[in-house]
Amino acid sequence: MVQEQAQQKLSIQFEDIAQQNESYIVGMWTFLVTEIMFFGGLFATYLVYRVANQEVFWEAHRHLSIPLGFFNTCVLLTSSLTMALTVHYSQRGLRKQQLLWLLVTMALACTFLVVKGFEYHHKFVEGLIPGANFRFEPAEHMRVAQLFFSLYFAMTGLHALHVIIGVLVMTILAVLIAIKHPSVQDFIPIELTGLYWHFVDIVWIFLFPLLYLIPR
Amino acid sequence: MSVAVAKHGEVKHNYLNAGDTVLSWLLTTDHKRIAVLYLVSVTLFFAVGGLLALLIRLELLTPQGDLMTSENYNRVFTMHGVVMIFLFLIPAIPAVLGNFLVPLMVGARDLAFPRLNLASWYVYMAGGLIATWAMVNGGVDTGWTFYPPYSSSYSTSQVTLTIIGAFLIGFSSIFTGINFIVTIHKMRAPGLTWFRLPLFIWAHYATSVIIVLGTPVVAITLLLVAVERVFRLGIFDPALGGDPILFQHLFWFYSHPAVYIMILPAMGVISEVVACFSRKRVFGYHFVAFSSVAIAVIGFLVWGHHMFTTGQSVYAGMVFSLLSFLVAVPSAVKVFNWTATMYKGHIEFRAPMLYVMGFLGLFVIGGLTGLFLASLATDIHLQDTYFVVAHFHYIMVGGTIFGYLAGLHFWWPKMTGRMYPEGIAKLAALIIFAGFNLTFLPQFVLGYLGMPRRYHWYPEEWQMLHVMSSAGAALLGIGYILPVFYLLWSLRNGALAGPNPWGATGLEWKTDSPPITHNFEETPIVTEEPYAYENHHQQEEVASGTGASTAEA
Amino acid sequence: MTNGHDTHSHIVPIKVYLLVYVALLVLLVATVGAAYLPGHHTLLNNVIALTIAVIKAVLVILYFMHVRYSTRLTWLWASAGFFWLLIMFILTLGDYFTRHWVPVLGWE
Structure with missing residues (x-):
């Protein structure tokens, strides 16, 4: 570890590598706090409406596929594991394994997005996209059911956007690692991406039971 | 830009002359240069907001709405609010003085992340330009609060564009907040423990905490309104199953603490200036430091006092009212401690100190009238009247802008290497104080008599008070224009400041004015408590004896 | 314990990651299983589902995100976000739960 850190580039504003690394990690955590609050606003909205409309939300949620949701949760949890492995090998300076697990993580992230795409497509076919063409039976529940699906698309859509950003970042990192770029010599870029990725996973950990597993 | 010339005539190297191409400014990562970029931009937006305010006051000179239509009046006061709050008050002190200091x-x-810092300015400018674009293309008429369902379903103005602008500006302040938090935690000089930090730093830490925890919530809330508007959904629209009061909860979860984002940095400035020009330690340093943190935390628990007259539960109202009274305690602690700092001090009436004394009086009035509004019963009468308008202008203008101007004058020698002209600066401070009170004191009376905010027609018996208010606004305008001229003038013609013209304590005074690109020749080591003015008698005599303004004229 | 090491060079063994992963999968199955419990236990079901989700999140934060091996500062920031989230939820929901305690003329 010691020799490896000595190669790391020190920015002018920092005194030493330890200070620089810790600054990046604290900075990332501070950013994640803003992300927690960002999703928090959506979760608060959802909770208020769910408490008020438990019955209709239950009815509406039956149009979501629990098996697909379950599968996607497994995919994301696994991708978190592979991301953790990427960080592990990056810390040990093993470039090949690092690249391998990063690619696996990306593949899992894409799997998640594809499955999500199928789910969205299914909603489209069923006429469950909120807006002028929204159809729901029984008709007297249409307003609240539309509220449920608005929130469903807002929450999973924002989450999917975060997954896409994660994939883009990982792609850049993979290329940089492949060409042995000096900026990915140390583990900090991977560690920060890892923190972000686990956060995306945590959001889904809450989204899955809240949206897919509503009790009657 | 001027170049500081040392006594013997050689040109000293500093951050201002480190590069003079436009690109060297636009691509800089130097926190001091970014502060200057922000200074120019917030000043421009302040001018826009000020002109809009002038339009409002012109319209209100007469009881009839004869200058503009009601629709246009709605747009003018909305844009005044949006520009002043999002583009001036929130970034003013943190992004200019905070960035620099x-x-x-x-x-x-x-700062810990210089490129993020530069990005924050670009995002701010993008947000500002989008908001300006929205303004030029018809403006927005929802009030700066964007309440649905009017904003989401009915308004035909540029709501979506303005929301996108506000969203971006929010991100720029998040970037600044993250930078400050990491810098204050991880990059303090050796020996600079938490309780040796200047109170300006404590205030900015507390501000950053609010920014980081609050801003994302308003970002997602405004985004939901925009989505609702564009896709015709019903997230907050009662006609489609939503609850507009939920929007107000989420909006004020940020927007009440945002008031503390505006006032806390000003309080940090006050602590620095009051100690320097009283030549004393800040009385009760720990109390002032922790009161900043207390304001940041308790400030998050009071937002419901904006919603007493909505359908909010009575019980929630009681809790929010009680908590609102609680947040007055740390604010009062600060005022008492500043006053106690001045007690038996050797007070120098420099321009920054005049602003500080103005701040103390106006903030007390603003704070105490806030207590009227935090009382459930009184608020029923005063809600949405000019009383509220006067109250928050006492906090935002009397508090934030006075703090900003105090800080700008106090650190102007540090930022530019030149002294501002003292006489005219004092005159401007007095004009602003007089103009401000003439503008807003009558509005308390108007509000108490029942004049609702956001109306431009009013009964004739209130015209006298409105004329007073408009006259005050004109005076205030003159007061704001003066500094623009004499500060620009001082860039070339001001007396050379030297490293420490005020004989102040603090690391920023230990380096050159203007500072070199990376601030210090060598990393400073801190060995003493902050504000140790009694240890600095010699420096004090040098600085105040001859008067820095005449030193090298 | 593993605390006290330099935070950045701390390498978590693969075995720990695998154990956490298995625990996460088991908890996931438990959530879905609980949702299929017979009968109407709305409140109980919600509590179970959210408790499990919180446990899963804590596991991810402590091990995958290395907070268990990090400095107090990281602990502080990691918990601040969730603490403020609770403030928002409690005070907002507090309004909705107490809104109808006082009958208001004109409301049903």
Whole structure:
């Protein structure tokens, strides 16, 4: 570890590598706090409406596929594991394994997005996209059911956007690692991406039971 | 830009002359240069907001709405609010003075993430330009609060564009907040413990905490309104199953603490200036430091007092009212301690000190009238009247802008290497104080008599009070224009400041004025408590004896 | 314990990651299983589902995100976000739960 850190580039504003690394990690955590609050606003909205409309939300949620949701949760949890492995090998300076697990993580992230795409497509076919063409039976529940699906698309859509950003970042990192770029010599870029990725996973950990597993 | 010339005539190297191409400014990562970029931009937006305010006051000169239509009046006061709050008050002190001073005060070479800092300015400009674009293309008429369902379903103005602008500006302040938090935690000079930090730093830490925890919530809330508007959904629209009061909860979860984002940095400025020009330690340093943190935390628990007259539960109202009274305690602690700092001090009536004394009086009035509004019963009468308008202008203008101007004058020698002209600066401070009170004191009376905010027609018996208010606004305008001229004038013609013209303590005064690109020749080591003015008698005599303004004229 | 090491060079063994992963999968199955419990236990079901989700999140934060091996500062920031989230939820929901305690003329 010691020799490896000595190669790391020190920015002018920092005194030493330890200070620089810790600054990046604290900075990332501070950013994640803003992300927690960002999703928090959506979760608060959802909770208020769910408490008020438990019955209709239950009815509406039956149009979501629990098996697909379950599968996607497994995919994301696994991708978190592979991301953790990427960080592990990056810390040990093993470039090949690092690249391998990063690619696996990306593949899992894409799997998640594809499955999500199928789910969205299914909603489209069923006429469950909120807006002028929204159809729901029984008709007297249409307003609240539309509220449920608005929130469903807002929450999973924002989450999917975060997954896409994660994939883009990982792609850049993979290329940089492949060409042995000096900026990915140390583990900090991977560690920060890892923190972000686990956060995306945590959001889904809450989204899955809240949206897919509503009790009657 | 001027170049500081040392006594013997050689041109000294500093951050201002480190590069003079436009690109060297637009691509800089130096926190001091970014602060200057922000200074120019917030001043421009302040001018826009000020002109809009002038239009409002012109319209209100007469009881009839004869200058503009009601629709246009709605747009003018909305844009005044949007520009002043999002584009001036929130970034003014943190992004200009904070950006410049936080690394200097903690003895660091730069902020922790210089490129993020530059990005924050670009995002701010993008947001500002989009908001301006929205303004030019018809403006927005929802009030700066964007309440649905009017904003989401009915308004035909540029709501979506303005929301996108506000969203971006929110991100720019998040970037600044993250930078400050990491810098203050990780980059303090050796020996600079938490309780040796200047109170300016404590205030900015508390501000950053609010920014980081609050801003994302308003970002997602405004985004939901925009989505609702564009896709015709019903997230907050009662006609489609939503609850507009939920929007107000989420909006005020940020927007009440945002008031503390505006006032806390000003309080940090006051602590620095009051100690320097009283030549004393800040009375009860720990109390002032912790009161900043207390304001940041308790400030998050009071937002419901904006919603007493909505359908909010009575019980929630009681809790919010009680908590609102609680947040007055740390604010009062600060005022008492500043007053106690001045007690038996050797007070120098420099321009920054005049602003500080103005701040103390106006903030007390603003704070106490806030208590009227936090009382459930009184608020029923005063809600949405000019009383509220006067109250928050006492906090935002009397508090934030006075703090900003105090800080700008106090650190102007540090930023530019030149002294501002003292006489005219004092005159401007007095004009602003008089103009401000003439503008807003009558509005308390108007509000108490029942004049609702956001109306431009009013009964004739209130015209006298409105004329007073408009006259005050004109005076205030003159007061704001003066500094623009004499500060620009001082860039070339001001007396050379030297490293420490005020004989002040603090690391920022230990380096050159203007500072070199990475702030310090060598990392400073801190060995003493902050504000140790009694240890600095010699420097004090040098500075105040001859008067820095005449030193090298 | 593993605390006290330099935070950045701390390498978590693969075995720990695998154990956490298995625990996460088991908890996931438990959530879905609980949702299929017979009968109407709305409140109980919600509590179970959210408790499990919180446990899963804590596991991810402590081990995958290395907070268990990090400095107090990281602990502080990691918990601040969730603490403020609770403030928002409690005070907002507090309004909705107490809104109808006082009958208001004109409301049903």
